Amino acid sequence: MTGWFLLLGRRRQEDTVFLLTILLFLTFSFVLHGFLTTGNIIALLRSVALLGILAVGMGIVVIGRGIDLSLVAILAISVAVFLNLLGQSYPIGIALLLALVGVIAVGALNGVLTAYAEMPAIFATLATGTFVYGLGRSQFLTQDVIYLPPGHDLFTAFGNARLASIPVEVVVFAFILVGAFLWLRFSKYGRYIYLIGDNLNAARNAGLPVRPVIVLQYVVSALLAFVAGLIMAAGIHSMNTRIVNSSLLYDVILVVVIGGIGLSGGKGGVRNLIVGTLLIGILLNGMTILDISDLYQNLIKATVLLAALIVDGVLNPRDEQTDQQGDI
Amino acid sequence: MSALIEMRKIAKSYRGAVALKDVDFTLEEGEIHALVGENGAGKSTLTKIMAGAVEADGGTMLFAGEPVAFRAPAEALAAGIAMVFQETSLVPSMTVAQNLYLGDEPFLSRLRGVQVAAQQFLQSLNFTVDPGALVSTLGAAKRQMVEIARAVRLRARVIIFDEPTATLTPEEKRYFFALLRRLKARGVSIVFISHALEEALRISDRITILRDGGLVTTGETPSFTRDSIIAAMVGRVLSGELYRKRDDIAGLRRAGDKALSVQDVSMGNIVRNNAFSLFYAQVTGIFGLIGSGRTETAKIIAGIYKRDFVRGGEIERDGQPIRYRVPRQAMQDGIVYVTEDRKLEGFFETKSIAENLYSGYLAAGLNRSVVVSMREMARLAETWRKTLNIRALESNERVVELSGGNQQKVVIGKSLVQKPRIIIFDEPTRGVDVGAIAEIHALIGGLADEGLAVIVISSYLPEIMNLSDRILVFRQGRCVEEFSPAEVDEERIMYAAVH
Numbered sequence: 001m002t003g004w005f006l007l008l009g010r011r012r013q014e015d016t017v018f019l020l021t022i023l024l025f026l027t028f029s030f031v032l033h034g035f036l037t038t039g040n041i042i043a044l045l046r047s048v049a050l051l052g053i054l055a056v057g058m059g060i061v062v063i064g065r066g067i068d069l070s071l072v073a074i075l076a077i078s079v080a081v082f083l084n085l086l087g088q089s090y091p092i093g094i095a096l097l098l099a100l101v102g103v104i105a106v107g108a109l110n111g112v113l114t115a116y117a118e119m120p121a122i123f124a125t126l127a128t129g130t131f132v133y134g135l136g137r138s139q140f141l142t143q144d145v146i147y148l149p150p151g152h153d154l155f156t157a158f159g160n161a162r163l164a165s166i167p168v169e170v171v172v173f174a175f176i177l178v179g180a181f182l183w184l185r186f187s188k189y190g191r192y193i194y195l196i197g198d199n200l201n202a203a204r205n206a207g208l209p210v211r212p213v214i215v216l217q218y219v220v221s222a223l224l225a226f227v228a229g230l231i232m233a234a235g236i237h238s239m240n241t242r243i244v245n246s247s248l249l250y251d252v253i254l255v256v257v258i259g260g261i262g263l264s265g266g267k268g269g270v271r272n273l274i275v276g277t278l279l280i281g282i283l284l285n286g287m288t289i290l291d292i293s294d295l296y297q298n299l300i301k302a303t304v305l306l307a308a309l310i311v312d313g314v315l316n317p318r319d320e321q322t323d324q325q326g327d328i
Numbered sequence: 329m330s331a332l333i334e335m336r337k338i339a340k341s342y343r344g345a346v347a348l349k350d351v352d353f354t355l356e357e358g359e360i361h362a363l364v365g366e367n368g369a370g371k372s373t374l375t376k377i378m379a380g381a382v383e384a385d386g387g388t389m390l391f392a393g394e395p396v397a398f399r400a401p402a403e404a405l406a407a408g409i410a411m412v413f414q415e416t417s418l419v420p421s422m423t424v425a426q427n428l429y430l431g432d433e434p435f436l437s438r439l440r441g442v443q444v445a446a447q448q449f450l451q452s453l454n455f456t457v458d459p460g461a462l463v464s465t466l467g468a469a470k471r472q473m474v475e476i477a478r479a480v481r482l483r484a485r486v487i488i489f490d491e492p493t494a495t496l497t498p499e500e501k502r503y504f505f506a507l508l509r510r511l512k513a514r515g516v517s518i519v520f521i522s523h524a525l526e527e528a529l530r531i532s533d534r535i536t537i538l539r540d541g542g543l544v545t546t547g548e549t550p551s552f553t554r555d556s557i558i559a560a561m562v563g564r565v566l567s568g569e570l571y572r573k574r575d576d577i578a579g580l581r582r583a584g585d586k587a588l589s590v591q592d593v594s595m596g597n598i599v600r601n602n603a604f605s606l607f608y609a610q611v612t613g614i615f616g617l618i619g620s621g622r623t624e625t626a627k628i629i630a631g632i633y634k635r636d637f638v639r640g641g642e643i644e645r646d647g648q649p650i651r652y653r654v655p656r657q658a659m660q661d662g663i664v665y666v667t668e669d670r671k672l673e674g675f676f677e678t679k680s681i682a683e684n685l686y687s688g689y690l691a692a693g694l695n696r697s698v699v700v701s702m703r704e705m706a707r708l709a710e711t712w713r714k715t716l717n718i719r720a721l722e723s724n725e726r727v728v729e730l731s732g733g734n735q736q737k738v739v740i741g742k743s744l745v746q747k748p749r750i751i752i753f754d755e756p757t758r759g760v761d762v763g764a765i766a767e768i769h770a771l772i773g774g775l776a777d778e779g780l781a782v783i784v785i786s787s788y789l790p791e792i793m794n795l796s797d798r799i800l801v802f803r804q805g806r807c808v809e810e811f812s813p814a815e816v817d818e819e820r821i822m823y824a825a826v827h
Contacts, residue, residue, distance in 0.1 A: 186700055188695070188698050189698070191683075191686075191687075192690070195679070195683075198676040198677065199673070199676050201673035203687070204632070204655055205655050205665060205667060205673050205674070206655075206659075206688055206743075207655050207656040207658070207659030207660070207664075207688075207691040207692065208656065208687065208690075210654075266678050266679070267678055
């Protein structure tokens with residue numbers, strides 16, 4: 001048993017996952033009618049892109065040894081409020097700015113709670129997520145689904161835009177991946193996130209600006225959630241806030257964990273996010289074509305997530321000495 | 329006497345790296361056997377194989393004449409071989425009695441019943457621990473006592489200690505050695521790993537020396553001397569000057585300008601009205617027992633802890649009052665702290681040597697731009713690997729895979745990159761092999777020669793005596809006495825630290 005895990009570990013987790021992805025893709029292509037059609041591949045890419053953008057945000061936070069459970073709440077409420085402002089005939093620039101300010105504030109709140117108040121990230125972000133949803137739904141929004149008011153052709157045109165027949169979501173996702181790669185690999189603050197995720201006390205003692213960087217990582221993940229929400233709304237011309245109660249958040253965590261970004265922090269990168277996104281995207285798409293009911297889809301996803309967490313626990317064991325209570 | 333444990337040609341490798349090769353080891357009935365060697369020599373692996381925590385790749389082991397191959401610590405324990413780890417296997421929030429009977433309680437456990445049984449049992453061992461006390465309130469020595477009692481209660485015939493004295497104060501050590509002798513009188517055989525050679529020489533009946541995973545020699549303790557052990561450990565004869573006492577006043581460095589003035593600094597009950605000064609171009613040694621507030625005071629200076637806001641005292645650096653919220657501010661003012669616990673708060677274990685060194689560089693804002701430069705990082709790593717003589721195949725090697733001495737050098741390098749003016753070394757040679765100790769000592773002296781204000785905190789007196797140009801003694805949260813190393817002996821320092 002351990003021998004098998006060691007084999008996985010030595011070969012790098014993302015390579016194994018990539019292999020699995022290709023296997024799954026080939027299997028679906030041969031077995032499923034309608035999987036390998038242009039229409040479906042485009043649909044697949046679009047859904048993968050949304051999941052992937054969220055996973056980039058989550059991945060950055062997890063590398064810094066945190067977790068952001070408020071991601072989907074931020075996505076839904078920020079965009080719903082934005083659409084609502086448009087409905088009250090605010091100019092699009094002002095609406096965008098207001099929503100952006102709110103998003104940054106919530107991201108910063110997450111960061112301040114974990115970095116300065118030293119709350120465990122899992123509870124702090126769970127609470128802010130619920131708070132954002134509750135506040136948005138009770139104070140700003142009168143119904144669950146907010147529709148894009150007519151007359152915003154630019155916005156809908158953006159949603160339908162194609163770059164050489166590639167949907168705009170995919171283009172944005174690609175840009176974000178490149179940006180995240182460059183930021184994590186070559187910028188000072190990107191490296192700080194790895195160091196903080198590896199050993200927070202050592203980072204603090206070395207004189208790194210630990211707390212500002214933690215705040216920054218939550219602001220970045222909140223912004224990415226907003227971007228994902230805008231793209232979603234541009235495609236379907238509405239935002240359904242019930243998405244907060246869906247399993248989207250768990251899909252995102254699934255992508256991050258299965259891609260091989262260890263929950264113990266300090267490890268992984270954009271490559272892990274790409275393979276994780278592809279595998280989960282293909283799995284979800286294939287299950288939809290197979291017409292597996294939501295109940296069974298959730299069961300399968302939960303099983304895969306559990307398996308991935310177990311493998312993660314074996315490959316990236318949390319150190320007894322550096323582990324903290326309440327730390328995820 | 330007859331051999332209780334007999335190991336023949338034990339071999340073990342981890343992912344291709346040889347940890348042990350063809351090691352023979354025998355443990356006689358009722359003896360105290362010391363296992364010494366540099367870090368990475370294979371001592372821990374050998375004892376873990378004995379205790380069933382690690383499986384050997386090759387070789388045989390006989391226990392009381394029977395061939396055995398333990399696959400789990402529980403199997404070894406059932407057979408009568410117990411390993412005592414430092415503190416880790418006790419539950420801090422439970423009482424001593426509960427810990428003693430942990431995993432072995434009757435179905436309907438009554439606290440009183442367990443407590444009475446524990447009381448009687450501890451008395452039979454002549455251990456002075458209150459069975460009703462919470463483990464979290466006990467000191468390191470008493471915790472170890474509980475661990476030992478638990479092993480004895482499980483009828484262990486062999487007890488293995490991995491660096492049992494590292495966290496003990498001198499009095500606690502004396503007490504611990506008395507315990508070992510008492511265990512021996514009860515017929516228990518003892519294996520203990522130690523870095524402190526004096527202890528091995530004083531307490532053991534036999535000594536086994538390992539080097540690079542191989543057996544160097546094993547023999548009766550009286551046949552060894554300190555120097556012969558060191559020679560066998562490092563494979564070369566070191567000059568006996570590692571812990572030389574400096575008795576000529578002329579050889580001491582003169583104090584430069586005043587670097588730091590600490591006045592009435594307090595933090596809770598741990599640091600109380602502490603006051604002392606620090607000078608450039610000098611090594612100031614701080615000696616104190618555990619609980620004397622030496623590490624805490626150092627961390628206050630370096631901004632890691634905050635002193636009390638009200639009546640917290642004053643600290644002045646170069647005549648300017650300072651009060652840091654985070655270590656970053658101290659670092660920018662040229663004050664760095666090299667930790668005593670490098671794994672917990674010193675290095676980044678999944679990162680390479682180069683990136684660890686570079687982290688200090690980045691934190692100090694020395695690279696100016698927001699973009700990091702791999703070339704700069706590689707150059708930095710090459711320079712510092714040479715300066716500090718960090719032994720590794722390449723700069724990409726992960727720090728966690730290095731030996732203790734090389735890890736310590738990386739941690740020191742990470743701080744030196746930041747060009748500090750005041751540097752605090754907390755137990756700079758803890759868990760460091762003999763060869764590296766000499767290098768680190770030379771490095772510390774060199775820093776003072778360059779004009780830095782250097783603090784060395786150590787609970788090892790010979791180290792303090794050898795390195796310091798002046799010695800401060802801490803007791804109960806404050807500096808109680810100052811000595812010149814030329815005019816003082818170890819007894820007087822110890823007396824000041826205790827009384």
